[in-house]
Amino acid sequence: MAAIVATDLSKTYRFHRKAPGLRGSIASLFRRETLETRAVDGVSFAIEAGEVVGFLGPNGAGKTTTLKMLCGLLYPSGGAARVLGHTPARREAAYLRRIALVMGQKNMLWWDIPAMETLLLHKEMYGLAEAEFRRTTDELAEILEVGHLLRVQVRKLSLGERMKMELLAALVHHPEVLFLDEPTIGLDVVAQGRVRDFLHRLNREYGTTILLTSHYMDDIEQLCPRVLVIDRGWLEFDGALATLVERAAPHKIVSAVFAAPVPRAVARAALPGLDAGDAEELLKISLTAPREEVADVAERLLRLGRIVDLSVEEAPVEEIIRGIFRPAADPVVAGGGRS
Amino acid sequence: MAGWESPAPQPRESLARQVVRHLRVWRQFVVMAFVREAEYRVNFFVNVFDGVAQLALAVATFLLIYQYTDEIAGWSRAEALMLVGIYRTVAGLIGLLIEANMMAIPGYIREGEMDFHLLRPVSSQFLVSLRRLRLDEAVNMAIGLGLAIYAGNQAGVRWSALGVLEAAAFMLCGVVLLYALWFATVTLSFWLVQVDTLDQLFFGLFETARYPVTFFKGAVRALLTFAVPVAFATTFPTQALLGQADRRLLPVGLGLAALGLLGTRAFWNHAVRHYGSASS
Structure with missing residues (x-):
């Protein structure tokens, strides 16, 4: 069964352009030129429950925008998204209990108190039973090897430790679908490997459906049998990583x-x-x-x-991917989308 | 494409259970505030000292004014001092529960942290309005309450359960209305990048609550009662304790407070929808 279905999904941003300088600023107070950018343009795909799918594309290609539409943060301008049978943008509590979003560049943990307190907050927000909460926390903390850090102030943790805590916090309520935006960004090679191993295990043992974006080809190679390549809002490729490599190189x-x-x-x-x-x-x-x-x-x-x-x-996958996007590297056009 | 045609059936959560869940979340906010305070003890005492110093300044101002007169617009020295105490109590309550949150909301939107708040299965307005507590303000609140009781005794207040209840109800209306006003202001930051100046406007208006609303005349008084409801926060509670309150104003206050909450809720939901269609 398809857990995530995007049908002709589109997102158009409107923004205003003004002439530079004081005169332009004053003029723009009265009359502004409205421009549109199609950040995502008619993207369709279906992801089965239990799949791990990698989302590839250059900056501004529409990856994050698509991810945000799927978790319910953004309203599609066109087309439809269905995740676990819900319409994400409605953000019903019943839906939000079944998904999780982790962003490598933003943290949800409270900075100046131990991570355990944030976990307890999630326990109350998601209405988890005590026994269930303890079991999940212990289990995940053991796999992630962070049990001894749960009572340490978050700001005193290393970047890698903090990312593992973010994952733990995102997973205490057993989400069925996990959206990951650059989960290994900024981590050293060892920490990246640990996070990857964990995600792999999460998928295998809990059957969690994972959709992730990453700049690191290692993430994609080791985790994602299937990749979606998006460029300038268009879905360029949907299939096995091996096929992509064959076709591109x-x-x-x-x-x-x-x-x-x-x-x-x-x-x-x-x-x-x-x-x-x-x-x-x-x-x-x-x-x-x-x-x-x-x-x-x-x-x-x-x-x-x-x-x-x-x-x-x-040829190295990284090189291949760079090869795919090279013809698209027109900075003026590619800069239109935001990620 | 095969998919979940409709969500897996889940027992629908009753309103009562939702309320209980939100209360438990709030209790965890309190716990987290204590844990946080323990990490920053010096900061805690500095803030308490700051609160005490502000109170002393306010008291000194009044004592100075009352050196030259026994009564201003019908308010004796002790009565005016009582109002200063009530003002401090309300300011402490706002500081304890909502001030830090209102200051933080524009940042959530700018830095993208709002995304996480919107993806929790709890009311996002509840979450962003109450997640941070400033415990040091509770001390200021207690000091303000102490001053109000001391000055009340000097002013010859006959304490009664009804009077206290009435004062508390007025105060509640005032706090809710001030929250609504402030929250509506920061909600604008979904459209505007900078709202810090609007915060200053709010503080400026709230400052007027240190003086009895009867010090002001005509249009300004009406403005401070209904448009910027500082009168409900300080003047009316003090009058209630003195047995001089206009009882007809209580239902008006409760009605306005309810309207304020519903209004901010509608505005917030509208703003979040806008965020969903315009942000990236």
């Missing part, structure tokens, strides 16, 4: 390490187009080849001499 990297050096002239003759550099002899040869020619290239390499190591790799 038709090349693979083929590398071979030889037992004995291969003369450059021989290598050049076997592999036209090889950029061999200045060396007279080559011990390692690495080249990019179109997908359909990978087998052929590997065979030619094998004929060059005895091979110690041969590998065929995908």
Whole structure:
């Protein structure tokens, strides 16, 4: 069953433009030019219960706007959003009890008191029973390894510890759908890994449906079998990460390490187009080849001499994603949306 | 596309249960305020000292004025002092419950914290209006109440349960009306980025509550009674204790207070809808 359904979802922002300077300011008091930006433009997708889906796109592409429409903070200008059968923008208590939003750049925990107090506040807000609350808190605190920090003032925690607390606070009421906006932003590599492991476990053990945006491809690669790519308000791609990679990067990297050096002239003759550099002899040869020619290239390499190591790799995902958005990097147009 | 055609059936929460849940949330606000105060003890005492100093200044002003006269617009020295005590009590109550919240709301909107408040299954108006308590103000309140009782004895007040109840009711109306006025003002910050100057306007108006409304004449008095309801907060409670209150004003006050609450609720919901369609 689809937990999240977006049908032709759109969001248009209106803003005013004024001429620069004092004269422009005074003129704008009386007459303003109203402009519109389509931050999200007719986006449709469905996410099944229990899926983890990554939301990719450059800044201002409409990711956060879509996320906010799905959790109910923004009214769609067009189309419809349905989450767990509810219309999010109505923000009914029955709906809000079933979802959670975590934003990496904003904190919901009270800054100058221990996190436990905020958890207790959530217990009252969501009307959780004592036993249930204790069990969930203990369980999550153990997985996140923050049990000993629950009674420490939030402002004294490290960024990574604080993010884990934010997650804990967002999850005490057992939301069925979790919206995450850049949950690992600013964290060091170790902390990022921990948060990812936790989200993975949350999805596997509790079946929580997760929709996340992230700038870190590691997050997407390790967590999201499926990705949605949005750019300038348009849904450019919806499918498996592997398919996206295949489509966006038709090349693979083929590398071979030889037992004995291969003369450059021989290598050049076997592999036209090889950029061999200045060396007279080559011990390692690495080249990019179109997908359909990978087998052929590997065979030619094998004929060059005895091979110690041969590998065929995908181009790094991060590079691929950058490649997708490069044609769209027109700063004037892309700057129109806000995230 | 298969989906949840309608939400999973959930037992609908009765109004009584909702009220109980909100009360429990408020109790946790109180607990959190105590935990917070414990972290900032010096700050606590500085604020208490500040409150006491302000009170002393207000008392001194009145004593100075009354050196030259025994009565102003029918108010004797002791009666006027009693009003200063009541003013301090109301100011303390507002400081304790709502002041810090009203100052914080524009920030929630600017910094985006409002998003979290809007996604809780409790009334967002309740949440943003009451989540921060300033406990040091409770001390000021107690001192103000002490002064009101002391001055009341000097003014020859015959304390009765009915009089106290009546004064409390007037005070409640005044506090609710002042809240409504202030909350409506900060709600404007959904449209305006800066409302700090409007806060100053509010403080300026509330300052007038230190003087009996009968010091003022005609249009100004009407303004301070109905438009900016400081009279309900201080003058009428004092008069109620002195046995001089116009009882007909109590239902008027209660009606205005109810209207104020309903009005701010409607305005707030409208503003939140605007936020949903305009913000990012």
